[in-house]
Amino acid sequence: MKRTILAPLLILLGAYLLFNQGGMISTGSIFATFWPTLFVIPLGLFFHWMYFSMVGRKGVGLLIPGGILLTAGIVSQIASLFDNWGTMWPGFILAVAAGLFEFYWFGSRNKWMLIPINILTVLSLLFFVVFSIGPVLSYLSIVQPLIAILLVLGGAWLILGQRKRG
Incomplete structure (x- = not known):
């Protein structure tokens, strides 16, 4: 049980130290960076x-907040x-779709649940694409001469390949 909790914390702390080279590390900066891992994901x-260990199929509604909070x-x-944050915010729309999808998948499989699930998923993916295209295009402007060549x-x-064949 200790390894299950300690292992991800050590990995995240190591990743934080790797990405924060030269910066001051304090308890406040660790909490400011890892608050989702410390509070939201465990919830x-x-x-x-x-759901999976205690109440089983009669508590399928637990998966909606579970999926939303985990995602x-x-x-x-x-x-x-x-x-x-400017690129990742559509993930919160996807979180609602994930919670509803778990409810659908482990619940009674009501096909009408797929309508809001699909709408939210498509909306989230569309916003991911729209808000990611700016950084991608700015990267392409750096690589544009190579692409042109x-x-x-x-x-x-x-x-030339057509001339050789003809």
Whole structure:
């Protein structure tokens, strides 16, 4: 039991030290960085543990807050580690879809549940794409000359390859 709790904490602390080289480390900075892992994710796991170990199929409603908290905790932890809240916020919409999907999957499989699940998932993925395209395009502007050269070479190869065959 101790290893189960201690192992992820050691991994996260090591990752934090790796990414925060040269910065001051204090209890406040650790709490500010790892609050999702310390508070939100364990609460989501607690709801899952309650369902799978304690109450079983009659407590399927526990999976809705469990899925929401677990997914929101993972999204928050990634956003906190990499300081990219502007890109990761659609994960909170996906968190609701994840909680509802667990309720659907382990519950009575009411097909009408798939409507809000799919709407929320598509909306979340759409926002992820829209808010991620800016950083991707700014990265492409750095690599643009290389892409241009590859496109010119690819077109020339296609033209020269056609002449050899014809």
